[in-house]
Structures are given as C-alpha cells and as structure tokens.
Amino acid sequence: MSAWGEMLRLYARPRMLAILGMGFASGLPLALTGQTLQIWLAESRVSLTDIGLFALVGVSYSLKFVWSPVLDRVPLPWLSARLGQRRSWLVVIGVLLGLSIAGLGYTDPAVDPWRTALLAALVAFLSASQDIVIDAYRIELLDDDEQGAGAAATQWGYRFGMIASTVVALYAAQYFGWPHTYLAMAALVSVGILTVALTPEPSHAASHAAPGLAGFLRGAVFEPFRDFATRPRWLTVLVFIVLFRFGDALAGGMASAFYVQLGFSKIEIANVVKLFGVGATLLGVAAGGVLDHRVGTSRALVGAGVLAALSNFVFIGLAYAGHDLRALTGAVFVENFTSGIVGAAFVAYLSRLCNAEFTATQYALLSSLAATGRTVLAASAGWFAEQLGWPLFFALTALAATPGIALAVYLGRFTAPAAPPAPRAFSASRP
16 A cells, blocks of 8 residues: 555544544634734734733643643543543533633623633633643544654644634624624534544543542652653753743744734735645644654654744744735745644654553643743743834744754753553454
8 A cells, every 4th residue: 555545544544533623622712812812902902011911811721730630530420421531521621611712702802801811711721621631532542653643633633723713713703793703613612522422432541549539649640740750851851841832932922913013904814824824834734744754753853943943034024024915925834834843743742751541641741831831931922022023023032942942952862751652542443
C-alpha cells in the first residue's frame, strides 16, 4: 500500500474521526473568550491595556491541573456508571459550557465589562475542564504509535472549531449582533456532546489508590507529580513547556486588536485572518506531522520554533503597510503556517510525556504550563503595544521566543523523558 493510502486508512479509522469531533469541541470556546471577544471589546472602545488584561480570564487553562485529579478519578453519581468516567464528565461539562456561552453573549462590555469578564472566566473554566477530559480520552484511545496522528487529528478538529467561533461568529455578529452570535455558538457545543455519545469509553489504567481522602490525594494528586519528577531533566522540561510558545502568545494576544486598529472590518478579518488563516494553519499541521516523522520531535521543535519566531517580523511589515489586504493575506499565511508546524510537533511531544496511569492529571499539568504564556505571561501584551507601538512590539515578540528555542536545542541533545507506553484502549478488536 502506498504512503498516501496508508495515511488515508489511518485517518479514516472511527477513533480518529471521534478525535476530530472532540478537537472541534475543544477549539470552539477558546476564541469566544479570546480573539473573537477581543474584537467585540475593541468595537466597544475598551482600552488596549484592559483588552490585554482580559487575557487573564483564561487563567483556568494554566491552572487546570489543580482540579484535574477530580475529573480523572472521581465518578459522577449515577451517570458515570452508565456512560463511563470520561464520557459522563464530558456530557455534563458540555451542557454547562453551552449555557455559559449563551450567557456571555447577553452581556455588554461597554456598560459592564466586569460582568463580561466574569462570564468569560466561567466559559474558560468549563472549556479548560473539558480539555482535561478530552486530552485524557485521546491519549487512552490511541496506541503509542498513533499519538502523532492523533495530535494532527486533534489540531484539525480544533481549527474547525476555531473557524466556527471566529469566521462564522464574525459573519453572524456583522448581521445579527453579538448576543445571537454567542447563542449560535452555544448550540454548536452539541457537536462535542454527540461525538461523545457515539464513541465508546476507553479503558483506563488500573488505579491502586487506597480508599478514603488520604488515599485519593496520594493516588490522584501526589503520585502523578512524583512519577513525572522521577524523569531526567524534568524541571528543565517544564520550563521549556512554559516558554516555548511565549513569543506566539504575545503576538497572538493582541493580533485581533491590531487588525481593528489598522482599519480592517469584521468581514475582512473573517475572510483573511480566520478562514484563509485557518487553512494555512491546517497546511502547517500536515507539514509538521511530516517533519516530526522525518527528523524526529526534537529537531522538528527547534526548526519550527525558529520559523515561528521569524514569522512575527511579517507583522512589522503589515504595521507599515496599513490597511492592505494583500499584505494582511501574506502576513497571515506565514504566521499561521509556521504556527501549525509548531503545534503538531508540540502536542505529540506533550502526549508522549504522559504515563497512562495518570493521563488526565499529567497532560493537564503539561498543557496548563503551555497555556501560561498565552494567559498570565501574555497579559502585559497590551501595555507593551501601547508603550512601544506596533512595529517594536512585534520585534519584541520575536525576541521573546528565543529562550524556548534555546531550551529545545538543549533538550534535543538527550533522549526525551518519555512515560511508559499507554495500554490499548479496548480489550476487544479495535477498528
């Protein structure tokens, strides 16, 4: 069978399609408290500094490891016995997430920005909780040699969710207003719930925790962290995860406000930045998968990290070009394509670090650290943009990527501190 035929057969497997649907569910809420909300805030004449501070509503993505042991080990009454640990939590979180997104749409940031921030923080908390379970589901569903393909399938689904919450949302907001737009986005949460309903519960590694609160804390909280801390250079790995995409986080955190200040309309942003840009990202994800397969994850991370850092300079050219659709199209393609390459290799790297016995907790810790750059560290992006101006700001974002790249080079000299291989997801024959 040809390489293309093998690839198509791999991605057509039912569990890969399920991961695609769950990726959609994971990607949908992020922009509704990030880039899309940022455009709403900019139109409402919220200051750049305050827009930058709105990144803090997403702090849940950086702290989700705190409550991940509960989602990993604690069953829901009645529901978990019928649907399973992962599926029951995903259904409950999905329903609450849809209601919260609808509520966010009926706030007014121009009149009461605190209420908008509160609802956005709730959406981000539920979205982060959903990510905890989805990531564990994906890792447990796949064999170790499928994790790279699973990472790509997740990224594709994630980007489709982002298209819905950016391109579709911006078109809807242009013609129907923000409240109806967020109500429509709330309805799309049902895609994730339906995917979960049609997908079997994966098997989990056996838990050996002693009964009682002390046993739970030891087995679900202490052991996952102790296990990771036994790996060589584990602390350096954690620092690398925090810093690797910091430059992208700074640039992305103010990109939508940048486009609005240059005079681009919601429709222009939807067409070029959100639709064409996502297509460029998907091409980058595919290229990242190939690069990871050909040269290995360590070299792929270094090469892609350098490309992503250099791509931030295209925004300097766009700042001088002003309201120019061709310049916007070129800048968006370069930035999103390189971001896709980085994303595919990075997700596969994080997935391979997880011990199957502590999947949800360990991946939540790692992805929380990765989100720190996008939330806590990037909260100052608006202040820097106001103080430096756009050209110097984007030069700063490129410089901010260098520590992560340096750590990628350093860690690439050693064998990755991988976890024990994951168990097969089903005891019966798998599709």
